[in-house]
Amino acid sequence: MRLNAAMQKIHERAPKLGKAMSLATASGVIAANSFGGSIPLWLMGVSKIITGAPIADKTVIKIADHWISSNNALIDTILPRKDWRINLPDDVRMDGKYLLVSNHQSWVDTSIVQYISEKRLPLTRFFTKFELIYIPIVGQAFYFLDFPMMRRHSKEAVAKNPALKGKDIEEAKRACALLKDKPFTLLNYLEGTRFTQEKHAKQNSPYKHLLKPRAGGLSLAINALGADIDGILDMTIVYPDGVPSYGDLWKGNIKRLGVDVRxxxxxxxxxxxxxxxxxxxxxxxxAQMFDWVEQIWQQKDQRITKMLAEFDEREAAQTSNT
Structure with a gap:
């Protein structure tokens, strides 16, 4: 609490210094936790792969939870005062099994998911490219934590080797199946990429705030895990002051944020x-799946408009009272 109070004073009295200190502190802590946790993660991860021991799997998840918890503590401690409005259902559980869909605007989105999920939802995983496994620490962490890692084959590769057709789907289903016996939140960004105005215009998207959604990833997850899931959650994220970079998060530039999960x-x-x-x-x-996803996206688009308007209304009310 003392550190939090001290950082708040610095941010108020010397904003530039406060941003620099927050960014430096976050960078140092995250780097230290990442490298410090990599050794036990590797040891437990290899033990899990070789022995299949449940204790090794649980330990790997505990290491990941500690890493996330440390990051979240930084958000609560070193950033300036913020207007973050977060709404989650009351009946989500840490031992539940959920599919989570979301709009996608920034690399910050995943950190926000981790922030709102702590002690409320199971560890969040998402589909990744198998090639990421070769990235030190991060790639192996994804593998040990049973992130669904997909090998995608290009049309050219399939044309040369027809036996590859459908292999990516089979691999994805196999990867999803690893989650069946444990709590999970499997995140799917239905737009398939981060939103930008250029992409929005190129797609001629019918939505004001969103790119066109895709249904393949969610359908694959339902096919692989349908019998086990406790519900499908829809998360809507808004950044009223503009889409932030990852550095903006740790500088404290995200003063206003809206997250709605239902x-x-x-x-x-x-x-x-x-x-x-x-x-x-x-x-x-x-076709029915596409129609349903489009309905969800229409509702989300309207929700984003409403959430942004509520921020503007509060700001206008505060301005008129000063």
């Missing part, structure tokens, strides 16, 4: 159809 219902016949492989083999089910 359950979304999927028609039972559609869910069962996808679970039984219909998205890949039945054009009617695939």
């Amino acid at each position: 359950y979304i219902d999927i028609p039972k016949d559609l869910f069962v159809g996808i679970q039984n492989g219909g998205y890949e083999n039945d054009d009617a089910i695939k």
